[in-house]
Amino acid sequence: xxxxxxxxxxxxxxxxxxxxxxxxxxxxxxxxxxxxxxxxxxxxxxxxxxxxxxxxxxxxxxxxxxxxxxxxxxxxxxxxxxxxxxxxxxxxxxxxxxxxxxxxxxxxxxxxxxxxxxxxxxxxxxxxxxxxxxxxxxxxxxxxxxxxxxxxxxxxxxxxxxxxxxxxxxxxxxxxxxxxxxxxxxxxxxxxxxxxxxxxxxxxxxxxxxxxxxxx
Amino acid sequence: xxxxxxxxxxxxxxxxxxxxxxxxxxxxxxxxxxxxxxxxxxxxxxxxxxxxxxxxxxxxxxxxxxxxxxxxxxxxxxxxxxxxxxxxxxxxxxxxxxxxxxxxxxxxxxxxxxxxxxxxxxxxxxxxxxxxxxxxxxxxxxxxxxxxxxxxxxxxxxxxxxxxxxxxxxxxxxxxxxxxxxxxxxxxxxxxxxxxxxxxxxxxxxxxxxxxxxxxxxxxxxxxxxxxxxxxxxxxxxxxxxxxxxxxxxxxxxxxxxxxxxxxxxxxxxxxxxxxxxxxxxxxxxxxxxxxxxxxxxxxxxxxxxxxxxxxxxxxxxxxxxxxxxxxxxxxxxxxxxxxxxxxxxxxxxxxxxxxxxxxxxxxxxxxxxxxxxxxxxxxxxxxxxxxxxxxxxxx
Numbered sequence: 123x124x125x126x127x128x129x130x131x132x133x134x135x136x137x138x139x140x141x142x143x144x145x146x147x148x149x150x151x152x153x154x155x156x157x158x159x160x161x162x163x164x165x166x167x168x169x170x171x172x173x174x175x176x177x178x179x180x181x182x183x184x185x186x187x188x189x190x191x192x193x194x195x196x197x198x199x200x201x202x203x204x205x206x207x208x209x210x211x212x213x214x215x216x217x218x219x220x221x222x223x224x225x226x227x228x229x230x231x232x233x234x235x236x237x238x239x240x241x242x243x244x245x246x247x248x249x250x251x252x253x254x255x256x257x258x259x260x261x262x263x264x265x266x267x268x269x270x271x272x273x274x275x276x277x278x279x280x281x282x283x284x285x286x287x288x289x290x291x292x293x294x295x296x297x298x299x300x301x302x303x304x305x306x307x308x309x310x311x312x313x314x315x316x317x318x319x320x321x322x323x324x325x326x327x328x329x330x331x332x333x334x335x336x337x338x
Numbered sequence: 339x340x341x342x343x344x345x346x347x348x349x350x351x352x353x354x355x356x357x358x359x360x361x362x363x364x365x366x367x368x369x370x371x372x373x374x375x376x377x378x379x380x381x382x383x384x385x386x387x388x389x390x391x392x393x394x395x396x397x398x399x400x401x402x403x404x405x406x407x408x409x410x411x412x413x414x415x416x417x418x419x420x421x422x423x424x425x426x427x428x429x430x431x432x433x434x435x436x437x438x439x440x441x442x443x444x445x446x447x448x449x450x451x452x453x454x455x456x457x458x459x460x461x462x463x464x465x466x467x468x469x470x471x472x473x474x475x476x477x478x479x480x481x482x483x484x485x486x487x488x489x490x491x492x493x494x495x496x497x498x499x500x501x502x503x504x505x506x507x508x509x510x511x512x513x514x515x516x517x518x519x520x521x522x523x524x525x526x527x528x529x530x531x532x533x534x535x536x537x538x539x540x541x542x543x544x545x546x547x548x549x550x551x552x553x554x555x556x557x558x559x560x561x562x563x564x565x566x567x568x569x570x571x572x573x574x575x576x577x578x579x580x581x582x583x584x585x586x587x588x589x590x591x592x593x594x595x596x597x598x599x600x601x602x603x604x605x606x607x608x609x610x611x612x613x614x615x616x617x618x619x620x621x622x623x624x625x626x627x628x629x630x631x632x633x634x635x636x637x638x639x640x641x642x643x644x645x646x647x648x649x650x651x652x653x654x655x656x657x658x659x660x661x662x663x664x665x666x667x668x669x670x671x672x673x674x675x676x677x678x679x680x681x682x683x684x685x686x687x688x689x690x691x692x693x694x695x696x697x698x699x700x701x702x703x704x705x706x707x708x709x710x711x712x713x714x715x716x717x718x719x720x721x722x723x724x725x726x727x728x729x730x731x732x733x734x
Contacts, residue, residue, distance in 0.1 A: 168727040173640065194644060201642010208730070212633045216349035221341065228341040230642040271641075 123149035123311045124170065124279055129179035131165055139177065142166050145313070145329060149278070152302065152312040154321060157331030163315045166331070167283050170313065171204045172196035184278055201230035205277040205310070207301065209284035211268030213256035219243070219267050220252040226275040234274075242270045246300055262293045269301055273308050280305050282314040286321060294320055343647065347654035350627060357626065358659065361619045365663025368613030369706050370670030373699045375606055377675050380696060382598075386412075386591050389527050392462065395573065395584045397421070397429055397438070398559035403585035404594060410441055410559040411587055413451055413527055416503060417443070420556040421582050429577060429584075434569035435562055442539040442557040445499040445510070450485045452499055452515070452532045454539035454557075462561070463526040469493055470519030476538045479515045483523035484530045491517050499542060513542050613706065620659045621713040624652055628717040635721055636729035645722045652718040653711055660710020664703040668695065 129142040140162045147153040157163050168174040170181060172188040173196075181188045184203065188196055205226070213222045220239055227234035243249040246266040251259055259267060265285065272280050285301060286294035298321060305312040314321065322328070351358050389411055398406045401418030408415035423440075430438035439462060442454040453459075457472060460480070470493040473480050481491050491497065495517045501508040515534070523529055540555060562584070564570065573584050628635070635648050 164731050165727075168730070171640070173727045173730075197639060197642055197644055200640065206640050212637045212730075214346070214350075214634050214637070215631075216353040217341075217346065224341050225638065226641045229638060229647070234340060 123147055123151075123184060124313065125182045126170070127180050127182075129166070129169055129181070130177045131162070131169060131174065132177045140165060142169070142179075143329065143331065145170070147311055147313055147327065149311055150306070150309050152305065152325060152327060153314070154325035154328045155313065155315045155331055156317070156319075156322060156328060157315075158317055161331045163317065163331060164283060167206075167281055167313075167315045171200050171206060171279075171281055173200070198230060201226060202275070203278045205272030205275065205280045207265075207268050207272045207280065207282040207285045209287055211256075211264045211271075213264070213267070213271075215256055217256075218253045219248070219256060219259070222256060222267070223271055223274045226271065230275070232275065239270075239274060242274060242304075243267075245304070246270050261288060262297070265289065265293075265297050266300060269297070269304060273304050273310065276308055277310055280308075280310045280312045282312065282316075284316050284318065285314065287316065287318050291320065294318070298324060343651050344654055347651055347658055350631070350651075351655050351658050354623070354627065357623045361616060361623050361659045362663045362666060364612060364616030364619050365660060365706065365710070366666035366670050368609055368611075368616050369664045369667025369702060370674065371609035371612060372606065372702055373668055373671035374674045374678075375602060375609065376696060376698050376702070377671060378678060379602065381675075381679075383595070386595075388525055389463075390587045390591060392563060393561045393587050394564040395562040395569065395586060396559055397426060397562055397573075397577075397582055397584050400581055400583045403583065404590045406559065406583065406585045407587050407590040410561070411527070413453075413531065417558045418583075419581070420558055421580075422553075423555040423557050424553055425577070425580050425582060426557060426560050429562070429573060429582070430560060432569070432573065432576065434564060434566040434572060436565035437563045439561040440536060440557050441559045441561065442536045444503070444539060444558070445501055445542060446503050447485075447491075447497055447499055447515070447532055448489050450482075450489065450530060450532055451503055452479070452534060452539070454534050454536035456536070459561075460521070460528065460533060463524055463528045465524050465526075465528045466522040467519045468522040470517070472519055473534050473538075474518075476535055476541055477513065477515050478518045478534060478538075480519040480521060480533045481517055482521050482529040482531045482533070485532055486520045491520075493517050493520060510542055616663060617660075617709050617713045620656055620663075620710050621716065623659065624656050624714045625717040625720075627655065628652065628721055632724060632729050635724055636726045639724070639726040640730070648721045648724070649715075649718045652721050653714050656710050656714020656718075657707065660707045660713075663710070664706040667706075668699060668703065671699075 124145065124147050126142065126145045128144070131140045142162065145155065155163065155166065165174065169176055172181065175189065186199065191199060214225065220236070223239040224234040240249055240252060243252050246269060248263050248266050251263060251267070256264060256267065282301060286297055289297060301312065393411060396406055396410050398410055398417065399419030399421050405415050406418050409417040426440065429435065437458065439455060439458045441459070443451055445452045460472065467480065485491065496514050498509050498511050499513065499515060501510060521528055536557060570586065577584065638648060
């Protein structure tokens with residue numbers, strides 16, 4: 123489903139090269155990428171969804187090679203097929219939670235089903251916040267709203283960037299449960315990038331990222 | 339439920355209420371002041387033009403030529419004095435002069451001037467009798483539309499006049515005026531006058547029983563139409579020895595508006611400055627929004643938003659601010675004009691209540707919106723260039 127080969131990334135022309143192990147995850151399965159801070163986890167996640175372009179190597183999602191696309195095509199592809207859960211969920215502060223859920227559909231030109239959005243919020247236990255401003259939600263609620271937004275447009279791939287590191291043990295477990303069940307329910311492939319050791323035992327499918335040497 | 343860029347822009351603008359209010363108020367004041375200047379200049383020149391029509395020269399007593407024009411054409415200033423009817427008639431009969439309309443006045447009714455003249459005066463301004471008939475005998479009066487409205491004088495009413503042009507302290511209680519007609523509104527000076535025969539004015543001021551000798555009769559001024567362009571050059575020579583002068587309304591009014599012009603230009607410069615500041619404010623507002631919302635913009639990119647879409651969003655935000663501010667400005671200038679019209683009407687008895695939108699104002703609003711868009715386009719370009727990955731990494 124998602125597969126990388128020999129990924130190498132360079133921020134600027136003379137900055138050190140970052141190399142990444144090959145990542146592979148079959149459709150509808152779940153993969154944990156575990157690594158300490160500073161090993162380029164977020165960089166890898168951005169490479170996986172085409173926000174960054176590798177210096178070498180390929181990223182392949184659903185049989186489509188991201189490096190073969192133009193930037194606009196990658197934007198559109200990501201909008202349609204990828205959902206992203208961030209460590210701290212960002213929202214459009216001027217819009218309500220429900221309107222934020224409508225954003226992915228709007229941005230790739232699809233219709234938004236309001237009932238579908240409310241149902242998802244219901245499952246995540248924050249239906250009563252549908253018409254609230256994002257800033258009026260607690261951190262845990264924001265994280266759940268972030269999961270809802272990543273899944274609302276039924277993407278084939280869900281990427282989660284440190285989804286639990288800002289949460290206490292209880293909330294972290296709850297968020298992970300929700301993320302896993304929702305991804306399964308949506309038949310989405312789930313890739314989690316984290317340094318959070320608490321998640322280690324939840325996933326059989328696991329890849330350790332190691333700190334990068336200065337050059338490779 | 340379906341989102342669109344305009345709705346999101348609207349909500350974004352609404353989120354920063356103070357900043358938005360500042361931009362709107364500044365632009366509204368700038369646009370409002372410029373449009374108020376345009377409106378009042380137009381009203382002023384319309385008022386001048388309507389009344390100056392076809393009057394080539396004004397004959398009256400020596401003094402300030404501008405005062406002569408203001409007093410006798412617009413009836414807003416005191417007359418320069420009186421002239422002898424016999425002298426005036428010589429000028430009227432000059433071969434270069436086509437027509438002369440004599441004016442005599444010195445009394446008022448509740449602040450409205452009672453002007454003695456002939457039917458030619460009414461005819462000159464296209465005055466039509468709406469009710470009753472025109473004046474024929476002494477002490478018969480035709481009231482202008484504005485006067486009738488303000489004083490409630492109707493055909494058949496009788497009243498006393500007061501000496502002078504403004505106050506009502508010295509009322510002639512021995513002479514009774516009778517209203518015989520009312521004029522249609524003409525938008526000219528006729529609207530604010532009470533018209534009667536010249537001999538009426540003489541009779542009001544004659545002592546009891548003793549008539550003024552015909553050769554000593556005086557009038558205030560004569561409105562002249564020339565037959566020959568040379569009249570402008572020759573008439574001043576023929577009256578050099580008398581106490582009379584002639585003035586050219588067009589030249590005097592030009593001088594007046596030029597003097598006004600300096601003040602107008604200063605105001606205009608101030609208004610443009612305010613507009614400039616408001617554009618800076620819109621720029622800062624949109625730019626500030628951009629900085630505060632870089633994560634939001636990057637987020638939209640991760641959800642498939644195109645660079646063009648983000649540019650459009652910021653452009654719409656600037657457009658909303660500049661459109662809102664400009665329209666608010668038009669409303670403000672209308673309110674200003676209504677206030678000004680009240681002042682003008684109280685002081686000069688001219689009607690300035692025409693507040694339709696002028697084409698020049700549409701150009702002004704169009705320009706303001708355009709510049710507002712430009713002010714938003716600069717941060718918009720930064721939004722287009724935003725580095726999604728880095729912005730999101732920094733946010734963590």
